[in-house]
Amino acid sequence: MKSFLCSNARSFIAVSAVWLSLGAQAADAAQIVVGQVAPLTGPEARQGRAYSAGMQIYFEAVNKEGGTNGHTFTLVRKDDRGQPSDTVALTRQLVAEAKPLVLAGYFGSRNISDLAASGLLKDERLVLVGYRSAEMQDETPMLYSVRANLRDELAQMTAHLATVGIKRLGLLYENSLNAQALVTAADTEAQKAGVTIITRASYAPNTTVVSEAASRFIQAKPQAILMVTSGAAAAAFIEAYRSLGGTAQLLGHSGTEIEQLSQRLSDEQMAGVIIAQVAPSPYQIKGRLTKEFSDTVKAQQPEVPLSFAMMEGYIAGRVIVEAVRRQGAKPTREGMASALHSMAPYDMGGYSVTFRPTQHTGSRYVELSIVSGLGKIRQ
Known part of the structure; x- marks a missing residue:
């Protein structure tokens, strides 16, 4: 009897310990x-909403499985309409109201520069994971990019043109505060590839006023034009340039999304446009990441169309969840930076990111795709 009671007591203690452990985890969650x-x-709403949807579908998939270390994820959004004047103010409002652990999915060269300069991220100890900018970005504290930088995109585009014998290039860019850094980088990469940028044209920030730029390229007659612009400005430029009879090869950086071009342009106008992609194609399954993305999209059927921006948002969501997982039971704002720095690398299956204290650009993945005569992406 004594042995039986002791055995029961031990079992009760063991079961109680399990329940206490689970209770503690639930309390910490x-x-x-x-x-x-x-x-x-x-x-730019199409890309902003797609990026948001990519993060959201991953968070929902994680939550459905019970979260990470018991923690679940919710995405709180505010609409700045792409206006830099609203980005910082709305971020302050969001931080005060929702108390986020991390920020993600911001857009716009001036928007991000103003946010970094405001001191808000440093004061609140908040990191921003995943953003899109059409200008050169230095390694900036509190900003973490899950994509290749613009210099890598320029290097890939100019090297490709050199291999096919195109030597005389034009450069279209947004005339932002840091535009000169972009122009210098483009000239440097062109020189490395053995090609020359013979003419440059800019347009006013956060606009699509590109008609003068189109006329300038018609006069200069470059063989190819590099478009480092917003997606909306790229669509407006292609339309204006082609309507004037322009025949140069057009290459857009990763902000030039086929999904956005197709809203404004005909298949004929888009045919032959080359786009630098900094995320794996959402339309093809080539590894574990793209397979899991495809399965998640099919299961949840988001309201916005499939796109590269959605894939990029999905990647940003995965990086955030992984950074939370690495912190264990009690993730903190300060802990997010340390967890990100431990990703060296974090392999998602066909795409990886690497962060260090002095390296906040997580990837160098760049792949060129071409728009077919049917208005579809062909890798």
Whole structure:
């Protein structure tokens, strides 16, 4: 009898310990708020909403499986309409109201520069994971990019043109505060590839006023034009340039999305446009990441169309969840940076990111795709 009672007592203690452990985990579990201020309406809304959807579908998939270390994720969004004047103010509002652990999915060269310069991220100890900018970005504290930088895109585009014998290039860019850094980088990469940028044209920030730029390239007659612009400005330029009879090869950086071009342009106008992609194609399954993305999209059927921006948002969501997982039971804002720095590399299956204290650009993945005569992406 004594042995039986002792055995029962031991079992009771063991079971109680399990329940206490589970209870402690449940008590520590938190709802992780991810904050996003992005263009959800306006010219860049298609990409902003797609990026948001990519993060959201991954968070929902994680939550359905019980979260990470018991923590679940919610995405809180505010719409800056792409206007830099609204981005910082709305971020302050979001931080005060929702108390996010991390920010993600921001858009716009000036928007991101103003946010970094405001001191808000440093003061609140908040990191921003995943953003899109059409200008050169230095390694900036609190900003973490899950994509290749613009210099890598320029290097890939100019090297490709050199291999096919195209030597005389034009450069279209947004005339932002840091535009000169972009022009210098483009000239440097062109020189490395053995090609020359013979003419440059810019347009006013956060606009699509590109008619003068189109006329300038018609006069200069470059063999190819590099478009480092927003997606909306790229669509407007292609339309204007082609309507004037322009025949140069057109190459867009990763902000030039086929999905956005197709809203404005005909298949004939888009045919032959080359786009630099900094994320794996969402339309093809080539590894574990793209397979899991495809399965998640099929299961959840998001309201916005499939796109490279959605894939990029999905990647950003995975990086955030992994950074939370690495912190264990009690993730903190300060801990996010340390967890990101431990990703050296974090392999998602066909795509990986590497961060260090002095390296905040996580990837160098760049692949060129071409738009077919049917208006579809061909890798």
